[in-house]
Amino acid sequence: MRAPIGSFEDAAPAAERLDLLTGPVAAAVRAWTGPVPAEQLLYVDTDPAIADTAVFVEHHGPGLLDASANCVVVAGRRGDTTTLAACVVKSAARVDVNGVVRKHLGARKASFAPMDTATGETGMEYGGITPIGLPGDWPLLVDAAVVDTDWVLVGSGRRRGKLILPGKAFAQLPGVTVMEGLGVPLG
Known part of the structure; x- marks a missing residue:
């Protein structure tokens, strides 16, 4: 099967490749x-x-930059309480952590979660974190531009391999809030 985006010759339903996914991602699929x-x-x-996005896009097709999304883990703090959340924005954007995310989480301070926290809490590899298979009680913030994209390439839970799914599928993930302005264009 050929992928609907990019220069991937060998795409398959994720359900047929569960052995290549991390436990939480395979369970979600x-x-x-x-x-x-x-x-x-x-x-x-x-x-x-x-x-990494720039090299990946150069290798698999320049059209992928607009069809790719990144999932990052953020930590919002208020007093002694820390809330972990995931944010998904287009690869050509950065997450508005100190504006949109901080306000949405009701946090006094928000920042990217440390790598060992992000990987330990998700059961995924750094650089491959995906919104599919996140802890069920986490807020998941998705930029509306991701949902409005026909097909989106995102991590698979590992650095090796990616998932491609319709943008509208992000709106059906557990704990999701679709937001305008979550992603701020780079540059």
């Missing part, structure tokens, strides 16, 4: 329900050495 059918969650194998 197995349990997938909703208006976007599970068959539309695709897995493509990729080289972890070119997982």
Whole structure:
């Protein structure tokens, strides 16, 4: 099967590649329900050495920059309470952590979560964190531009491999809030 975006020759339904996903992501794919059918969650194998966005896009097609999204883990703090959340924005944008995210979480201070916290709490590899399979009680903030994209390439839970799914599928993930202005253009 050919992927709907990028120059990936070998795409397959993610449900057929569960052995290549982390435990939490595989469990979420197995349990997938909703208006976007599970068959539309695709897995493509990729080289972890070119997982960073700029190199990845150069290798797999310049059109991927607008069709790619990043998922980052943030920590919002108010007093002794820390709330972990995930944010998904287009790859050509950065997350407005100290504005939109901080206000949404009701935090006094917000920042990117430390790498060991992000990987330890999600069960995913750094550089491959995906919104599919996150802890169920986490807020998931998704920029509206991601949902409005036909097909989106996002991490698979590992640095090797990516998931491709319809943008509208992000709106059906657990704990999701779709927001305007979550992503601020780079530059």
